[in-house]
Structure formats: C-alpha cells, structure tokens
Amino acid sequence: MVRLKGFQKLTPINEALRIFFHGLRIEKLRKVTVPVHQALNRVLAEDVIAEENLPRFDRSAVDGYAVRAEDTFEASQFTPKNLRIANGNEVGEKEAKQVWTGNSIPKGANAVMMLENSKRINDEIEAWVPVTPGENISKKGEDVSKGDVAVKAGTRLKPQHLGLIAALGITEVNVVVKPKIAVLATGNELIETGNKPEENQIFEVNRLILSVLCQELGAEPFDLGIAKDDVNEIVKKLKVGLEKANAIITTGGTSVGASDLVPAAVNSIGKPGVIVHGIAMRPAMPTALAIAHKKPIIILSGNPVAAMIGFEVFARPLICKMLGLKREFRLEIKAKITRRVSTALGRRSFVRVHVSQHGEEFLAEPVSTLGSGVISTMTRANGYVIVPENREGLEEGEPVTVHVFDNIEVVDRSV
Amino acid sequence: MVRLKGFQKLTPINEALRIFFHGLRIEKLRKVTVPVHQALNRVLAEDVIAEENLPRFDRSAVDGYAVRAEDTFEASQFTPKNLRIANGNEVGEKEAKQVWTGNSIPKGANAVMMLENSKRINDEIEAWVPVTPGENISKKGEDVSKGDVAVKAGTRLKPQHLGLIAALGITEVNVVVKPKIAVLATGNELIETGNKPEENQIFEVNRLILSVLCQELGAEPFDLGIAKDDVNEIVKKLKVGLEKANAIITTGGTSVGASDLVPAAVNSIGKPGVIVHGIAMRPAMPTALAIAHKKPIIILSGNPVAAMIGFEVFARPLICKMLGLKREFRLEIKAKITRRVSTALGRRSFVRVHVSQHGEEFLAEPVSTLGSGVISTMTRANGYVIVPENREGLEEGEPVTVHVFDNIEVVDRSV
Numbered sequence: 001m002v003r004l005k006g007f008q009k010l011t012p013i014n015e016a017l018r019i020f021f022h023g024l025r026i027e028k029l030r031k032v033t034v035p036v037h038q039a040l041n042r043v044l045a046e047d048v049i050a051e052e053n054l055p056r057f058d059r060s061a062v063d064g065y066a067v068r069a070e071d072t073f074e075a076s077q078f079t080p081k082n083l084r085i086a087n088g089n090e091v092g093e094k095e096a097k098q099v100w101t102g103n104s105i106p107k108g109a110n111a112v113m114m115l116e117n118s119k120r121i122n123d124e125i126e127a128w129v130p131v132t133p134g135e136n137i138s139k140k141g142e143d144v145s146k147g148d149v150a151v152k153a154g155t156r157l158k159p160q161h162l163g164l165i166a167a168l169g170i171t172e173v174n175v176v177v178k179p180k181i182a183v184l185a186t187g188n189e190l191i192e193t194g195n196k197p198e199e200n201q202i203f204e205v206n207r208l209i210l211s212v213l214c215q216e217l218g219a220e221p222f223d224l225g226i227a228k229d230d231v232n233e234i235v236k237k238l239k240v241g242l243e244k245a246n247a248i249i250t251t252g253g254t255s256v257g258a259s260d261l262v263p264a265a266v267n268s269i270g271k272p273g274v275i276v277h278g279i280a281m282r283p284a285m286p287t288a289l290a291i292a293h294k295k296p297i298i299i300l301s302g303n304p305v306a307a308m309i310g311f312e313v314f315a316r317p318l319i320c321k322m323l324g325l326k327r328e329f330r331l332e333i334k335a336k337i338t339r340r341v342s343t344a345l346g347r348r349s350f351v352r353v354h355v356s357q358h359g360e361e362f363l364a365e366p367v368s369t370l371g372s373g374v375i376s377t378m379t380r381a382n383g384y385v386i387v388p389e390n391r392e393g394l395e396e397g398e399p400v401t402v403h404v405f406d407n408i409e410v411v412d413r414s415v
Numbered sequence: 416m417v418r419l420k421g422f423q424k425l426t427p428i429n430e431a432l433r434i435f436f437h438g439l440r441i442e443k444l445r446k447v448t449v450p451v452h453q454a455l456n457r458v459l460a461e462d463v464i465a466e467e468n469l470p471r472f473d474r475s476a477v478d479g480y481a482v483r484a485e486d487t488f489e490a491s492q493f494t495p496k497n498l499r500i501a502n503g504n505e506v507g508e509k510e511a512k513q514v515w516t517g518n519s520i521p522k523g524a525n526a527v528m529m530l531e532n533s534k535r536i537n538d539e540i541e542a543w544v545p546v547t548p549g550e551n552i553s554k555k556g557e558d559v560s561k562g563d564v565a566v567k568a569g570t571r572l573k574p575q576h577l578g579l580i581a582a583l584g585i586t587e588v589n590v591v592v593k594p595k596i597a598v599l600a601t602g603n604e605l606i607e608t609g610n611k612p613e614e615n616q617i618f619e620v621n622r623l624i625l626s627v628l629c630q631e632l633g634a635e636p637f638d639l640g641i642a643k644d645d646v647n648e649i650v651k652k653l654k655v656g657l658e659k660a661n662a663i664i665t666t667g668g669t670s671v672g673a674s675d676l677v678p679a680a681v682n683s684i685g686k687p688g689v690i691v692h693g694i695a696m697r698p699a700m701p702t703a704l705a706i707a708h709k710k711p712i713i714i715l716s717g718n719p720v721a722a723m724i725g726f727e728v729f730a731r732p733l734i735c736k737m738l739g740l741k742r743e744f745r746l747e748i749k750a751k752i753t754r755r756v757s758t759a760l761g762r763r764s765f766v767r768v769h770v771s772q773h774g775e776e777f778l779a780e781p782v783s784t785l786g787s788g789v790i791s792t793m794t795r796a797n798g799y800v801i802v803p804e805n806r807e808g809l810e811e812g813e814p815v816t817v818h819v820f821d822n823i824e825v826v827d828r829s830v
Contacts (some may be wrong), residue, residue: 036608056612063675148615168618169608192588193584203582208581331746331819357747379738407743409741
C-alpha cells in the first residue's frame with residue numbers, strides 16, 4: 001500500500017529559494033566571441049573598455065561656422081559681427097570656417113555658430129548672436145574617456161549598448177555562453193502535437209512553453225522529450241540531461257500520488273537529490289527543487305499554468321544567475337484591482353490579471369482562476385499580482401503591484 | 416549662395432504622425448506559415464479557431480478518486496464515508512475509482528476526492544471530506560470551446576499563446592511576414608567599424624542601432640550601407656531601398672545646412688516626397704517624414720540619440736501598423752523625478768532617465784542630456800520622460816511617467 005497524504009510541510013517561497021541557491025555552486029559559464037550586430041540581448045562576459053576617446057576629437061554638434069567665441073560677444077541681428085571666411089585650416093581673429101555636424105573643430109576656434117544664426121555674404125558672415133566658449137562643440141572624450149568602462153560585464157546588451165560599443169570601433173564582444181537547459185515532460189497520457197489523440201490522451205505543451213521561456217531569457221533549451229510514468233525511463237532521460245545541459249527542468253509526476261515518480265528518479269541519480277518538495281504557493285504547490293551532480297533540477301507540476309508560474313519563480317532567477325545577471329525582475333506597475341479576489345491563507349498566490357491603461361490609471365481585472373490547467377487564463381492575462389501568505393485575498397479597488405508579462409492595452413490615453 | 420536659416424515652422428509630433436499616417440496607405444503584408452515552436456514574438460495573421468474542445472474530455476484536475484459527490488456529503492475525518500474501489504470503468508453508488516491528474520473522469524462519477532483527503536484500506540477508501548459535484552474536474556471545453564477563437568489575429572505570440580495553440584493540437588500558424596526596412600546612413604565623415612579611422616572620420620553606428628531596433632519589433636532590416644553627401648549616390652541607394660523593402664529609414668543630412676541632401680534626394684524620386692520636415696521635439700528636431708512610390712521614408716538625424724528617439728516616435732508606430740498590431744506602447748511606470756530639469760517651451764522633450772525601485776517607490780534620475788550625439792546617455796538611461804510642449808521643465812520630486820526601454824534595477828525591494 002502506498003502511503004497517501006498531502007505534503008507534511010509546505011516551504012515558503014523565499015525559504016525554498018534560499019535553500020536552493022545556498023546548495024548550488026553555480027559554475028561560471030564560458031564566454032564566446034560574437035560580432036556586435038549579433039549580440040542583441042546577450043550578456044556581456046567582461047567589461048568593454050574604451051581604447052579611444054569618444055568622440056576622438058572635438059567635434060561640431062551642429063551645422064555652422066567655427067569661430068572664436070570672443071569675436072561674437074554682443075552680436076545681435078541689428079548689430080551683427082562680421083567675420084571673414086578663413087582661408088586655411090585655422091581660424092584666426094575675426095575669422096570663421098564652415099563646419100558640418102560631426103566635423104572636427106579647426107585650430108584656433110573654440111565655439112560653433114549655428115548656420116541659422118548667421119548670414120553668409122560673399123567671403124564674410126554676419127554673426128547674429130553671441131556664442132560662449134565651447135558652445136555647440138562635442139568635446140573629445142565627452143561621451144566616453146579613453147580607459148573608461150564603456151559597458152559593464154553582466155549587462156544584457158540592448159540596441160543602445162551595441163551602438164556605444166560600435167562607436168568605439170569595436171566589432172566583436174565576449175558574451176556569456178547560453179546556458180543549456182534540458183526540458184523533460186513526464187506522463188503516460190501525453191502525446192506530441194501533430195499526432196491523432198486517442199481517448200484520454202492529451203497534447204504535451206509544457207516543453208514548448210518552457211523552451212520558449214528559456215529562449216526569451218537567453219538560454220538554450222535542450223529537448224529530452226516525453227517520458228512515461230516509469231522511473232527507469234525518467235532516470236535514463238535525466239542522465240542525458242545531466243550530461244548535455246547545465247540544468248534540467250521537468251514537468252509532471254510531482255504531486256503526492258503514486259505516479260509521482262520524478263522526485264524518486266531524481267533522488268536515485270545523485271546527492272543531495274530533492275532538497276525542497278511542496279511550496280507554500282498557489283498555483284505550483286507540488287514544485288520540487290533538487291541538485292544532482294552539482295546541477296540544478298527544477299521539478300514542475302504538469303499543469304501548464306502551474307509550470308509557467310513555477311518557471312517564473314524558480315527557473316527565471318536560476319537562469320539569470322547562470323548568465324551572471326544580477327536579477328531581472330518583471331516590470332512592475334501600480335494598478336487598482338477591479339474585483340474582489342479570495343486566496344488561501346498561508347500560500348503565496350499568483351493571481352493572473354488583465355491590466356489596461358485608462359488615462360493616468362491602470363486597472364487590473366482578475367482573470368478567472370479556475371484550475372491551473374486552464375492555459376487560456378494565461379493568454380487572457382498580461383500580468384500577475386502576488387497576494388502574500390498572510391492575506392486571504394484582495395479587496396475590490398485595492399492598489400496592487402502587477403508583474404507584467406505581456407503588452408498592456410491602452411483603453412484611453414491622456415498624452 | 417545657399418539660403419541658410421532654421422526651419423520656418425516646426426510641426427508638433429501628433430500633427431506630424433497624423434499627416435504621415437493619413438498620407439500612407441499601408442499595404443497588408445503577406446502571411447507565412449511557420450511551425451508553432453518558431454513563432455515566438457511573431458504576429459498572428461489570422462484567428463486561430465479551436466477545432467476541438469480543450470480539454471477534449473472531462474478531466475481530473477488532481478490525483479485522487481473519482482466519486483459520486485453525493486456519497487461524500489457529511490464526511491469528516493472522524494465520520495469518514497467508506498467507498499468501494501470500482502471494478503470496471505464505471506463508478507457506481509458508494510464506489511470510487513483512482514484517477515491521476517489529467518485522466519478522464521469515469522462514467523458515473525461527478526467529482527474527484529483528492530488523495531490527501533482520503534485513505535486507502537485494501538479495496539476501500541475512507542473519504543475524509545465532502546466534495547461538491549464538479550469539484551476537481553476540468554470540464555470539457557472549459558479552457559476553449561470548439562469553434563471559439565483561441566487566439567486573435569494581430570496578437571504578438573508569447574509563450575502562453577504558443578502553449579494554448581499547441582494544446583489544441585495545432586503545429587503550424589500563419590503569421591505576418593516580417594516587414595523589410597531598408598536602412599541608409601549618409602555622411603562624408605562616416606566609415607565602417609573595423610576600419611582604421613583617419614583624422615575627422617567617425618564610425619557609423621546608426622545602421623546597427625536602427626537594424627536591431629527593427630529586429631526587436633519583428634521587422635527585417637535591409638542594409639543600404641553608407642552614402643556620401645552626394646544627391647546622386649543617395650538617390651541610387653534610395654531606389655534600391657524602394658525596390659527591396661517596404662519602408663526606408665535614413666540618417667544624417669537632414670538639418671538646415673547645405674549638406675542636407677536627403678530630403679532633396681527623396682523629393683527627386685517620387686511624389687509626394689517630403690511631407691513633414693522639422694518637428695517640435697528635442698532631440699530629433701530635424702526629422703523628416705516622406706512618402707515616395709507609396710512607401711514610407713523616415714529621415715532621421717545623424718546624431719545617434721536623436722536617431723533613436725526619432726525611431727521611437729515615428730518608426731515604432733509605423734512598424735506596428737505594418738505588422739497589423741494595434742500599437743505597442745513602451746511600458747509606463749510612475750516615478751518621482753529626482754532633480755529639476757529644464758526643457759524648451761514649444762518642443763516636446765524626451766528626457767532620458769535612469770529609473771530604479773526603492774521599496775514601493777520608483778525614482779527617476781535624469782541622465783545629463785548634453786548633446787544628442789552622446790550615446791552613453793542612452794546606455795546610462797533605462798527610460799525616458801516626455802515633457803509636453805507647454806512646459807518649460809520638471810520640478811524636483813514631481814511625479815512623472817517613465818517609458819521604459821531597459822531593465823529596472825531594484826535598489827531595495829519590499830516583497
């Protein structure tokens with residue numbers, strides 16, 4: 001007879017994360033050199049140091065005339081100052097030399113008069129306004145000084161970072177190798193999409209969802225396929241995962257029933273095995289966290305919604321750590337909840353909401369949370385609200401923090 | 416003599432957008448069929464209709480025993496109800512049949528008793544709690560009913576959408592073809608990164624920045640390279656762009672100087688040509704908007720920061736429209752500005768800020784805005800604040816809306 005009961009003790013999320021990351025020694029991933037134009041969203045493995053000043057020389061910030069500022073003092077449209085166009089590459093007293101945006105500042109000049117503030121008459125200009133020394137000049141090194149850290153290690157590279165790196169003349173960067181995350185689904189009832197399901201069979205979708213979630217974060221998923229509810233089969237696939245990947249994520253077979261074979265399989269392959277099982281959260285309560293052969297294994301529920309929330313809470317910070325990122329939180333916005341929501345005391349609840357913008361205000365409409373198997377609650381939501389363990393729900397109109405995972409609809413916009 | 420002056424009239428941003436989109440007839444892009452696992456962030460070209468119910472059958476949401484709810488009424492741990500394990504596939508009066516999460520509900524049963532609320536003793540179970548009809552059952556069609564629109568056309572596909580589509584057994588989807596955006600930089604001073612710059616030369620980085628910005632939105636950049644400040648050369652490259660791409664973005668040669676050849680080149684290739692030139696904004700004031708051969712051409716400043724802000728304001732909504740998306744706004748959060756900022760009256764100003772989270776509060780620190788050529792103001796910022804045309808700046812401590820374009824650092828976090 002199998003001993004059938006609930007989890008004897010549910011571990012709070014913060015405690016579970018602490019135990020998990022305390023037990024893990026996350027190995028630093030290798031770095032790899034990639035062309036700058038292919039480095040979008042990769043994580044920089046080492047500081048990019050400026051080997052040159054940026055700009056490399058004093059540069060005109062506008063189209064106009066390089067002048068000596070002193071020669072323009074007290075100029076106005078009614079009492080213009082007349083300056084001769086310089087012959088050579090140098091600007092002497094009461095001289096001006098035409099420059100376009102980006103041109104270097106000729107010797108002798110210390111400011112640039114904008115074209116629109118002057119008038120050219122043959123080989124002279126009329127300066128209509130005074131300029132101050134340094135005006136309209138981008139100073140050498142103003143953007144980045146030689147020797148400075150232009151972009152820090154551990155930065156996820158966005159278009160602006162790539163632009164700055166390229167502006168320094170750099171064509172390749174060292175980024176962190178994508179961590180490989182093996183993904184395994186378990187369950188006798190599961191079949192691959194594309195097949196014809198028999199009665200009782202369902203399409204396996206967790207591997208797809210988790211794989212694209214990994215990709216979004218900059219990890220590389222490794223597909224371990226579907227295992228039947230059979231310890232030997234699960235063990236075999238887990239061993240492939242340990243060999244090929246930096247971490248494993250499984251789904252299914254982790255509640256309290258007799259079919260909960262994944263924790264057993266994990267425990268059989270290496271120490272310490274499962275270190276947390278049963279989390280004080282909803283959904284995703286049956287989540288387990290394990291370590292084997294020094295590699296992290298996250299054992300998620302088979303319910304797609306619970307699997308996604310479990311990924312959010314445990315796999316997301318893991319992947320960030322592997323990449324050497326501090327931690328990327330979801331963007332948080334303040335909203336008002338539109339309806340009362342009840343949640344279970346003692347569990348941290350993840351309430352899916354659809355948030356939209358109405359003028360200056362954001363409204364969060366709870367999406368019906370019937371069952372963690374209902375994937376459409378995730379497609380109708382664009383964020384979630386965390387209800388802490390010591391609350392039994394949210395009151396209508398209560399201010400909440402929404403963690404945003406999809407675009408926000410603007411119903412009515414002031415600006 | 417070239418007539419040298421400023422723009423006679425600056426067009427407000429909203430007016431510029433109205434003129435531009437009014438003049439454009441954006442052709443619907445073709446659709447293309449891609450495997451679901453490659454459809455992340457693509458835009459759905461047509462509704463995905465459920466051809467089956469999801470779930471396809473009444474399904475257990477938990478591990479436990481399928482029962483007749485009536486047989487459990489008034490059960491407690493002290494007065495359990497004893498139920499026999501059913502022999503066949505049907506559940507009769509006072510019978511129970513073991514089911515795992517996802518299993519179909521046997522005939523006769525109308526609820527599932529969770530394992531942890533029961534105890535198995537040989538061929539009987541003790542039911543310790545009452546269940547209500549329907550309890551712990553995922554009803555057929557509860558997630559999506561046959562014939563329903565599961566995911567709407569015009570949706571940018573996130574992991575949850577792909578999961579829902581796959582759960583319906585669908586392996587391929589029709590998405591909108593990526594719009595091709597030709598990108599051209601102009602300027603005699605520009606050289607490609609990787610080369611050794613001579614005095615006065617600078618590395619061209621706008622094509623890189625704009626290309627990755629296009630990629631982020633799901634468009635495909637097409638590189639037109641660098642053109643010298645020469646109308647014929649610019650025209651030649653623009654013609655290639657018109658032939659190969661759905662839209663063109665150029666940088667440089669668009670202020671009021673004699674080197675402002677791009678508007679002239681655009682006007683020479685087709686009607687109506689430039690329809691807006693000079694926008695009441697800062698940075699990016701010299702931006703021009705044009706249409707030639709029914710294709711949109713966005714003429715941006717050569718300053719990288721101005722080019723990025725110009726892209727944000729004009730190219731971003733254009734690409735969204737081409738993709739058939741309503742409009743994707745940047746995520747907006749409320750913050751307090753930490754310092755006084757002054758801006759020009761009559762211009763909509765884009766103040767770059769570094770926003771960070773301190774407990775429940777977000778603080779926005781203005782990044783020094785010296786010169787729109789200073790790319791590092793974009794790498795030090797993670798968002799921007801819009802100061803409207805009728806304001807001359809922001810007061811210290813003023814509440815502002817930050818449009819977020821990079822991760823937000825959490826300095827101190829309450830939850």
